[in-house]
Structures are given as structure tokens and as C-alpha cells.
Amino acid sequence: MRRAQVWSIALKDLADFRTSKYAMYSIVLPPILLGTVLPIFYVAQFQGALAGGPHELDLSGVQPVAGDPSGQVLAGVLIVDRAVSDAKLNGSIVENVTLTRVFVEGSLLRNATLIDSTVVRSNLEGETQVTNSLLLDAAYVDRANPDEAIFALVLFNILLLMLMIIPAMVPTVLASYSLVGEKATGSLEPLLATPSTDREILAGKVAAILLPTLAVCWAAGLVAVAIVGVTGGELVRRHPLPLDQFAAALVFFVPSFALLSILANVIVSSRVTDVRAAQQIGGIVVLPVVLLFILSLSGLQTLGFAGIMVTSALVAAADAALAVACVRMFRREEILVRWK
Amino acid sequence: MPRLIRAHGLTRRFGHVEAVSDVTFEVPDEAVFALLGPNGAGKTTTVRMLTCLISPTGGSASFDGLDITAPGDTMEIRRQVGLLPETPGLYERLSAYKNLDFHARLYGVPKAKRASNIERLLTMLDVWGRRDDAVTTFSKGMRQKIAIARALVHEPKYLFLDEPTASLDPEASRTVRDFILGLRHEGATVFLNTHNLDEAERVATRIGILKHRLMAVGSAEDLRGRSGRREMVAQVVGGAARFLPAVEAAGLAGVRAEGAYLRVPVADPEATGPEVAAALVAAGARVVSLEHRRPSLEDVYLGWVEAEP
Numbered sequence: 001m002r003r004a005q006v007w008s009i010a011l012k013d014l015a016d017f018r019t020s021k022y023a024m025y026s027i028v029l030p031p032i033l034l035g036t037v038l039p040i041f042y043v044a045q046f047q048g049a050l051a052g053g054p055h056e057l058d059l060s061g062v063q064p065v066a067g068d069p070s071g072q073v074l075a076g077v078l079i080v081d082r083a084v085s086d087a088k089l090n091g092s093i094v095e096n097v098t099l100t101r102v103f104v105e106g107s108l109l110r111n112a113t114l115i116d117s118t119v120v121r122s123n124l125e126g127e128t129q130v131t132n133s134l135l136l137d138a139a140y141v142d143r144a145n146p147d148e149a150i151f152a153l154v155l156f157n158i159l160l161l162m163l164m165i166i167p168a169m170v171p172t173v174l175a176s177y178s179l180v181g182e183k184a185t186g187s188l189e190p191l192l193a194t195p196s197t198d199r200e201i202l203a204g205k206v207a208a209i210l211l212p213t214l215a216v217c218w219a220a221g222l223v224a225v226a227i228v229g230v231t232g233g234e235l236v237r238r239h240p241l242p243l244d245q246f247a248a249a250l251v252f253f254v255p256s257f258a259l260l261s262i263l264a265n266v267i268v269s270s271r272v273t274d275v276r277a278a279q280q281i282g283g284i285v286v287l288p289v290v291l292l293f294i295l296s297l298s299g300l301q302t303l304g305f306a307g308i309m310v311t312s313a314l315v316a317a318a319d320a321a322l323a324v325a326c327v328r329m330f331r332r333e334e335i336l337v338r339w340k
Numbered sequence: 341m342p343r344l345i346r347a348h349g350l351t352r353r354f355g356h357v358e359a360v361s362d363v364t365f366e367v368p369d370e371a372v373f374a375l376l377g378p379n380g381a382g383k384t385t386t387v388r389m390l391t392c393l394i395s396p397t398g399g400s401a402s403f404d405g406l407d408i409t410a411p412g413d414t415m416e417i418r419r420q421v422g423l424l425p426e427t428p429g430l431y432e433r434l435s436a437y438k439n440l441d442f443h444a445r446l447y448g449v450p451k452a453k454r455a456s457n458i459e460r461l462l463t464m465l466d467v468w469g470r471r472d473d474a475v476t477t478f479s480k481g482m483r484q485k486i487a488i489a490r491a492l493v494h495e496p497k498y499l500f501l502d503e504p505t506a507s508l509d510p511e512a513s514r515t516v517r518d519f520i521l522g523l524r525h526e527g528a529t530v531f532l533n534t535h536n537l538d539e540a541e542r543v544a545t546r547i548g549i550l551k552h553r554l555m556a557v558g559s560a561e562d563l564r565g566r567s568g569r570r571e572m573v574a575q576v577v578g579g580a581a582r583f584l585p586a587v588e589a590a591g592l593a594g595v596r597a598e599g600a601y602l603r604v605p606v607a608d609p610e611a612t613g614p615e616v617a618a619a620l621v622a623a624g625a626r627v628v629s630l631e632h633r634r635p636s637l638e639d640v641y642l643g644w645v646e647a648e649p
Binding site: 009012016019187190192193195 | 388415474
């Protein structure tokens with residue numbers, strides 16, 4: 001394969017993309033939206049939800065409770081080393097207490113065990129065991145809120161999935177222009193008549209789609225990480241992004257997934273006759289990614305470094321299989337006789 | 341050494357349909373060969389086979405010994421061939437110059453040569469002034485000119501033009517035709533697909549009539565000579581019908597009377613012409629004119645094509 005031939009074809013396609021407003025919007029808008037707006041919006045949302053720290057509570061006048069507080073409505077009491085059930089506590093301090101079916105508001109709970117209970121606008125200290133209970137605006141005084149860990153995980157998943165969505169979306173539009181567009185305007189035939197091999201033409205077209213896809217994907221990834229670093233503040237310092245995993249995703253996952261999308265779109269292009277149909281059918285490639293997105297958000301799990309590498313390897317294997325199919329399909333004879 | 345395109349038994353099937361069947365011809369150096377045929381006759385398929393875009397299912401063809409069916413030769417044939425497909429197929433958003441430059445690069449034309457070739461061709465075709473404009477702003481005729489320039493930008497030995505004036509207005513058609521004539525005078529070897537008889541007759545040195553199979557090949561003159569449709573046409577004063585019996589009595593068959601004209605099919609005009617004249621004069625006809633009318637290329641073409649199922 002002659003690099004000069006491949007590069008000439010790639011450069012021509014890139015020049016063609018540059019002159020198409022629609023292609024340029026498709027290249028630039030998804031990364032801007034996903035790489036900037038999404039992290040800003042997400043971080044701001046969690047900043048708001050987790051802001052405030054421990055509540056200012058006036059517990060100066062609490063008195064030790066007399067007798068069994070179970071079944072009572074109490075305010076300003078101190079309960080230590082007890083089990084309390086079916087009660088309502090307000091402005092109180094409880095230490096080493098097991099609370100069953102208790103409603104707690106404006107109180108401090110140290111080493112509490114909560115069973116079927118509800119805690120509202122209170123501070124938690126030490127170890128808090130929670131079983132089937134509801135914590136509403138409960139602040140952890142001496143350690144990070146466990147919700148922060150979930151925030152960090154979901155944020156990372158969002159960034160990771162952004163690195164799947166962009167390489168799936170951008171090639172769909174560019175491939176439709178590069179292949180179906182050429183077919184529709186009849187420019188493919190004179191190109192096929194040149195002394196370029198089928199593989200050189202295919203490689204040039206794939207390179208023309210792959211290069212801008214990688215560029216915008218990497219740019220969006222780096223910008224997103226920078227935005228999270230700047231806007232995440234204390235939350236991100238306590239739960240830094242796993243940058244090694246993110247880097248692995250950028251280096252391994254993005255190219256393999258972009259190639260998967262491009263090759264799938266080459267196959268789609270051989271079966272349709274107009275650019276819009278190619279984009280619509282090519283968009284189906286994005287569907288599995290959207291499903292992954294939803295599953296990942298709901299499952300609260302992430303791929304991890306090994307997961308990213310294994311996924312990248314699996315996608316690369318799929319790339320190889322698709323590449324074989326594309327090379328077979330992208331032959332002059334096939335294109336002129338069998339392509340629609 | 342003279343260049344020669346030679347096709348022998350060239351055949352292409354698409355499933356059960358035989359688009360091109362057992363086509364054999366030769367195109368000598370510096371000739372303009374026109375392949376005439378109705379739509380769907382297999383002209384484009386023939387060009388695609390010759391330019392190594394699709395392979396034949398039977399037979400072969402060669403360019404100076406380079407075989408279109410030999411994988412090792414196809415790349416060299418593509419280098420030597422310039423193709424103008426049925427549709428110009430230009431990159432609409434790119435400029436005329438960039439369109440040509442891109443193709444010249446793919447043919448490995450050095451940078452300086454690319455620039456000079458592009459300037460020469462666009463100047464010849466009178467579009468140099470608009471070289472930096474996007475093709476999308478061009479008229480059909482201008483696009484066709486750019487596409488012709490693209491086919492020539494690498495200085496091919498053989499030029500294939502598939503319906504170069506189809507869908508062009510008369511003025512643009514004339515420009516393109518004149519350009520082909522110019523190429524002919526420069527000694528280019530041109531293979532022209534057309535269903536425009538007038539165009540074929542004006543520019544081609546040899547004409548092939550194709551309707552899936554090649555029915556006739558030769559110069560326009562040869563084809564007329566082979567058609568057997570020659571006739572003597574006599575114009576007489578008054579109706580010609582009353583002189584029919586006299587002419588038929590002279591042993592001439594198939595005579596038709598049309599108003600003042602009497603049409604007599606002839607095999608040998610030099611022998612039959614005087615007989616017609618004598619018979620008419622003997623019958624008292626006042627003969628205004630008597631001429632030997634050769635068939636038009638259209639007559640020849642339709643004769644061949646209509647005879648083919």
C-alpha cells in the first residue's frame with residue numbers, strides 16, 4: 001500500500017469535509033456539548049447536592065433521658081448505649097444507640113445503628129449502620145459523604161461513555177459524506193479508475209474519517225478532565241478521577257471504537273443510495289453505546305483499567321473482522337456492480 | 341510502435357443477463373472510435389471493462405499487449421487511460437483546480453507538471469478564470485469541461501469518453517465536440533460512447549454499432565456502403581405514381597412513388613441509374629432531377645439496431 005496515495009485521498013476528503021457546514025457541525029458540536037457542557041452540568045449538580053457540610057445544630061441544653069424513650073416524642077435529650085424503637089427525636093444527641101422505626105430530626109447521631117428509620121437534617125459521626133432507612137440531608141461530620149464516591153464513579157462513567165458516543169456519532173456523518181456522497185454524485189467511478197488499489201482508496205477514506213474523530217475525541221476528553229479539575233473543587237480532590245484509566249480509554253478504547261463505527265458505516269454505505277439514509281442507519285451503531293450508558297449509570301459500576309483494556313481488545317478483534325468484510329466489499333467490481 | 345486497443349470475444353454477464361456478448365474490435369493508434377448504441381446496449385459496460393473497472397466474464401482485451409484480465413497489467417492500464425464517465429462526478433464543494441490536482445496526484449504527476457497541465461487544459465477549455473470557484477457554482481457545460489480536463493490531466497495515451505455530450509445544450513455540446521476533434525488532430529486515441537449519430541459521424545474515424553453484440557464496425561462510409569439501402573430518387577413533374585409501371589417494366593423491383601418522387605432501390609447505381617432515366621424518359625416523364633442517394637448514418641444505425649431483437 002502506497003502511503004502517498006492513501007494520504008492524497010485522505011487529504012481530499014478532509015478538504016471536502018472542511019467545505020461542508022453540516023459535516024463541520026457534526027465534527028465540532030458533539031465534542032463541545034459532551035466534552036464541556038456535560039461535565040460542567042454534572043459537577044455543578046453534585047456541588048449543589050453535596051454542598052453545606054455539617055449542620056449547625058443547637059444541642060447545648062440536652063439532658064440525659066430518664067427511663068425508656070421508646071414510643072415517646074422527645075426533644076433535647078441525650079441517649080447513650082440504648083435501643084430505642086417507635087419514637088420521635090428532635091434536637092437530641094444519641095450515642096451507641098440502635099434506633100428502630102424512629103424519626104430523627106435536627107440531631108447528632110454517634111455510632112448509630114438505624115433500622116427502618118428516617119433521619120432528617122442531622123449530623124452523623126463515627127460508624128453509622130443503615131438498614132432499610134432513609135437519610136435526608138444527613139451530613140457526615142468526620143468523613144466524606146458516601147454519596148461523593150457515587151458521584152465520582154458516575155462522573156467517570158459519564159466521561160468514559162462520552163469517549164464511546166463521540167467516536168460512534170462523528171464517523172456516521174463523515175462516512176455518509178465520504179462514501180455514499182461520492183456514490184450519489186458519481187465521483188466514485190473516476191476515483192476507482194485511477195491507478196490506486198482498492199485498499200488504498202479504502203484506507204484513505206478510513207483515515208479521513210478516523211483522524212478528525214480521534215482529534216475531537218481526544219480534545220473533548222482532555223477538556224472534560226480539565227473542566228472537572230477546575231470546577232470539581234473539594235469533591236474532586238477527595239475523589240480524584242482515575243486518570244490512568246481515562247488515559248487508557250483515550251489511547252486504546254477511542255481508536256478501536258472509532259474504527260468499529262467507521263467500518264460499520266462503510267458496510268452501511270454499500271447498501272444505501274443517499275446520505276440521509278446512511279446517517280440514519282449508521283446511527284444504529286450508536287444504540288449499543290446508549291444502552292451501555294444507561295446500564296452503567298444504573299448499575300453504578302465502571303470498567304476499571306483491566307475492563308477498559310479487555311473491552312478495547314474485544315472491540316479491536318471486532319474491528320479486524322469488520323475490516324476483512326470491508327476489504328472484500330470495497331472492490332471496484334463490487335462497488336460498481338453490486339453496491340446500491 | 342503503434343498503439344492499439346484490441347478486444348477479442350469480450351463478454352460480460354450480470355447473472356442471467358448478457359450485457360455485452362462476444363465483442364471483437366481493434367482501435368488503431370490516433371483513431372477516434374465511436375461505439376454507437378441505444379441506451380442499455382452495453383456501451384458503458386464495455387468501457388468499464390476496458391478501463392479495468394469491472395472484469396469481463398469472457399474474452400479479453402489489451403492495450404499494446406497489456407491485458408485487462410491480467411492482474412499485473414491492470415494498474416499500468418489505468419495509468420495509461422483517462423476516463424470521462426457518464427456523469428462528470430466532480431467534487432462539488434471543491435474548486436475546479438483542486439478537483440484536477442487531486443486526480444493528477446493519484447496518477448503520480450509531479451507538482452510542476454500538475455500545475456502546468458491544469459493551466460493548459462483549463463485555458464484550452466476556457467475555464468481558467470474560474471479555477472478557484474467551487475464546482476457547485478458551475479453550469480452543466482462547465483462541469484463537463486472540468487471532467488474532460490480531469491480525464492486528460494495525467495496525459496493519458498488512451499481517452500475514454502462515455503456520452504460526453506449527453507444532457508448538454510447545443511452550444512456546450514459543440515464546444516465538447518470541437519475539443520474532441522482537436523484531440524483527434526493532435527493524434528490522441530479516443531474511445532467514444534455515444535448514441536448521438538451526428539456526433540459519431542463528425543468526430544469518429546471508426547464506428548462500432550453495439551446492441552449487446554457488436555453488429556458492425558468501420559468508418560461511416562464503410563457502414564453506409566454495407567447497409568444495402570442505396571436508392572435512386574427521381575423527381576418528375578406531376579405525380580410520380582403514373583410512371584411506376586414503366587419503371588417496373590424495365591425490370592426494377594421495390595419501386596415506390598411518393599408525390600413527385602420515385603424511389604428505386606439499387607445495388608449498383610452506375611448500372612441502374614441510366615436504366616431508370618431511360619425508362620422515365622421513354623414513358624414521357626419530365627425529369628427534374630435524378631440522384632443517387634446514399635443512406636444516412638441514422639438509416640444504417642436503425643437498420644442494424646432494429647434488426648437485432
